[in-house]
Amino acid sequence: MRLQSLYAEHGPALLSFLRRGFARAGDAEDLLQETFVQAIRTPDRLNDAASPRAWLFAVARRVAITAWRRRRPQASLPDGLAAPAIDAGPDLQCMRECIARLPDLQRETLELRLRDGLSYEEIADVLGIPIGTVRSRLHHAVKRLREELTHEHES
Amino acid sequence: MNMNPEPLEELLIDRELGGSSPAVDALLDAYLAEHEHARRLKDSVANTVAAARRAMAPPSEKRLPPFPAERLLRERRRQTPRTRAWAGLALAASVVLAFLAGAWFERPAAISPLAQFTARSDNAAGDAEPGFWSARRWYDRAATPPRGAAQRVEWTSPLKSPKIGGST
Numbered sequence: 001m002r003l004q005s006l007y008a009e010h011g012p013a014l015l016s017f018l019r020r021g022f023a024r025a026g027d028a029e030d031l032l033q034e035t036f037v038q039a040i041r042t043p044d045r046l047n048d049a050a051s052p053r054a055w056l057f058a059v060a061r062r063v064a065i066t067a068w069r070r071r072r073p074q075a076s077l078p079d080g081l082a083a084p085a086i087d088a089g090p091d092l093q094c095m096r097e098c099i100a101r102l103p104d105l106q107r108e109t110l111e112l113r114l115r116d117g118l119s120y121e122e123i124a125d126v127l128g129i130p131i132g133t134v135r136s137r138l139h140h141a142v143k144r145l146r147e148e149l150t151h152e153h154e155s
Numbered sequence: 156m157n158m159n160p161e162p163l164e165e166l167l168i169d170r171e172l173g174g175s176s177p178a179v180d181a182l183l184d185a186y187l188a189e190h191e192h193a194r195r196l197k198d199s200v201a202n203t204v205a206a207a208r209r210a211m212a213p214p215s216e217k218r219l220p221p222f223p224a225e226r227l228l229r230e231r232r233r234q235t236p237r238t239r240a241w242a243g244l245a246l247a248a249s250v251v252l253a254f255l256a257g258a259w260f261e262r263p264a265a266i267s268p269l270a271q272f273t274a275r276s277d278n279a280a281g282d283a284e285p286g287f288w289s290a291r292r293w294y295d296r297a298a299t300p301p302r303g304a305a306q307r308v309e310w311t312s313p314l315k316s317p318k319i320g321g322s323t
Contacts, residue, residue, distance in 0.1 A: 004222050011219045033223040040227050095210040113172055114204075115211040120174045135165075135174065142168045146203040 003046075007036060010053050013116055014060050020111070022064035031067060035060040054122035057112070061126060098148045106141040109134055158186065160196065167197050171204040257288030 014035060019028040038059050039046055049055035099107060112123045120138075124131040166183055169175040175183075187193050286292070310317035 003227065004224070007222045008219075015219060029220040032220065033226060036223060037226060037230050040230050091206060092210050095206045099207060099210055110207065111211060114208045120172075135169065138172055138174070139165045139168050142172075142200065142203055142207070143164065145207055146199060149203055149206070150199070 003036060003040060006039075006052055006056065010056055013053075014056060017057065017116055018060055018064055020115070021108075022068055031060065031064050034063045034067075038063055049125075051119075051122050051125060054118060054125040057116070057118065057122070057126040058128070094152055095145070095149070098145050098152075101148075102141055102144060106137045106144070109137040110141045113138060157190065158193070163193060164196060164200065167200040168204070171201055253288055254290075257286065258290035261286075261289045261291050 011032065015028055015032050018031045018035075022028070022031060035056065039056065046052060046055060099110070102110070109123060109127070112118045112126060113120075118126065120131055120134050123134045127134070163186075166175065166179065170180055170183060187197055308317050308319055
């Protein structure tokens with residue numbers, strides 16, 4: 001079954017994505033299962049998708065946003081960056097704080113690239129934006145991080 | 156020739172993030188080989204991206220929940236009757252549309268006096284059998300009295316026996 005192999009292949013990355021950004025919307029495991037239930041409802045789209053991974057990320061994102069809105073209708077979307085519980089040096093901690101201060105859209109795009117390993121094209125598919133916008137968000141994010149790090153080191 | 160620092164930085168960011176083409180990379184390498192300030196910028200961008208990558212290192216998801224096979228199977232079963240209902244609805248809609256199309260093509264057209272004159276002269280030939288989907292077929296059928304109504308009882312005097320039959 002193709003869906004099962006996709007689950008084994010991309011399940012860990014999707015679970016990490018859901019746990020990171022939308023853990024408060026519900027149990028990340030439930031959201032992951034709901035993602036695959038949504039996928040089976042539209043098998044044609046899955047088959048036609050240029051990148052099944054990007055398509056599954058897009059579905060997971062929609063599922064999580066819906067769950068989040070259902071739970072808290074007036075709340076804004078989650079800030080996304082849950083600090084991992086591993087020991088971090090001062091530089092790493094500083095970088096995490098810098099990333100946490102990035103605008104939501106820039107941070108989300110950067111996470112999809114660096115953490116989830118999606119290509120520019122796949123990120124464009126997941127977020128439903130032109131590839132030029134992906135490029136521009138990444139440029140702004142890295143420029144800002146570099147400026148902040150330089151400033152931190154100078155001070 | 157020196158590049159502006161802003162587009163240079165963007166090219167370097169794309170390169171570090173794996174979003175640039177080999178052709179651009181080759182041109183960038185050639186430029187970096189000749190410009191010290193560009194190499195410094197490249198190192199700075201590379202360090203920033205590497206630090207961001209480390210800071211975002213995904214925690215390993217070892218405990219992936221089991222594949223929800225039963226739930227997916229239920230979902231697929233639930234979808235099947237819905238598909239059948241849609242097929243039935245589509246069939247009914249096709250029949251209605253075919254009937255409406257028949258009525259549309261059989262409607263009296265708005266024609267010019269010359270065409271009416273020509274049509275009148277060919278009237279005998281124009282009485283073709285209406286098609287099965289034609290609305291005229293149903294009008295004709297409604298206008299034709301039932302077979303029983305074509306006969307009547309004639310009883311002119313109580314001294315005579317009644318006559319059954321004769322057209323109206």
